[in-house]
Every structure is written in structure tokens, then in C-alpha cells.
Amino acid sequence: MNQNIIGINGCAKDCHEAAVKGGWWHDGKGIKKDRNVGELLCLIHSEISEAMEGARKGLMDTHLKHKSMMEVELADAIIRIFDLAESRGFKLGETIYEKLEYNKLRADHQINNRLKKGGKKF
Template sequence: MGQITELVQEAHKTAVAHGWWEKEPEFGTLIALCHSELSESLEEYRDGRQPYQLYHEKNGRPEGIPVELADVVIRIFDMCGHYGIDLEGAILDKMRYNQWRDYKHGGKLI
């Protein structure tokens, strides 16, 4: 078992233990929650923080763009744990595929 797979299991176990799966959220709601974490990352940037900047609230809670990005990944890990998705396998498969794609495939500007 790889490290990503272990993190997926740990994230889902923690979410279950803290009550987030007592009533299963709709798939769209789970995706929206991932979007919200990305939006929080953007808000940190809009507030003048740099992408690498990590800081802590007075209560010790970590904040900043790195933390919001971590929250996105943790939510994705939790979803994958619930649905039984082999995220590590999917990442490795997609990264191998991307190595052979054409330069700026699709021809789009961004």
C-alpha cells in the first residue's frame, strides 16, 4: 500500500469519526465543498498572502494558502475513501499518460 492510499484511508477514517458521514452528502455537495476550499485559497491570496505563506491563529490553528490547498486534498482523500476510489493508482496512471501528451495539447490559451 502506498502513502497516498494510506492518507486516503486516514482522511476518511477521521471524517467518519468526527460525524461527517452520519448522513451521506450528495456527490455534488462533496464537489462543492472542494470548490469552497479552493475559493478560500483564492481569498487568502486576495488578502495579500503569498502562496508559500503559512501562519497560525492565536489558538494555534494553521492558516494560509498551503493550508487551504491541503484542505482540498483532504476532502478529495475523504471522498475517495468513501467511494473506494484508488486515487494513488489514478494519479500514477494519469501522470504516465500526461508524459506522452502533445505540447500544450488542445491548443487553448490557458
């Protein structure tokens, strides 16, 4: 198996384990098997918004002061994505590479089609 797939899946497992250990999956009585998926997706989105704000203002991160806010917030978004994915038993490593291969074949991802009228500009 592609070592990157193994790495992604391992990182996702680490992110979920850290979230469980940090009490984010604890309801005060015990570990919850599931959390509100809408809430988790909004939390992911909030990290992306923070990354945008960091990029817009050219800010450095306030926690990891040697890194840009954009870089750290993107990491936060991935941490949250991996936590959610692992909680659902998703295997993002395989899915990311499967989707990359699929996207290579998509007509709307080809530069010639993108440059046509009505093509995706970004």
C-alpha cells in the same frame, strides 16, 4: 509498488476515517454509506476558493497561524478529496500516477504544441 502511491492511498484512508470519526458521515441514526456527491464536490471547491482568497490577499491562516491561508486551504481541499475518494473505494494513488504517465503522452501537454496558435496557454 511506488511508495508514493502507498502513501497517497494511506493518507486518503486516514482522511476518510477522520471524517467518519468526526461525524461527517453520520446522519444521527448511524453511519451513512453515501453522501450527496454534489454537496461533497462543492465543499471541495469551497476550499479551493478559500485558497484563492488567501493568495489574493496574502493572508496567513487563522487556525495554523504559522502557515499561509493558501497552503492550509489547499490541504483542506485534499483532505476533502481524499475523504470522498476513499468513500467511493477509489485508489487515487494509482490513478494519480497513471494519469501523470498518460499526460506525458498528450499532444496538448507538449510545450511545442502549447506554444502554437490555439495551444493551451495555461
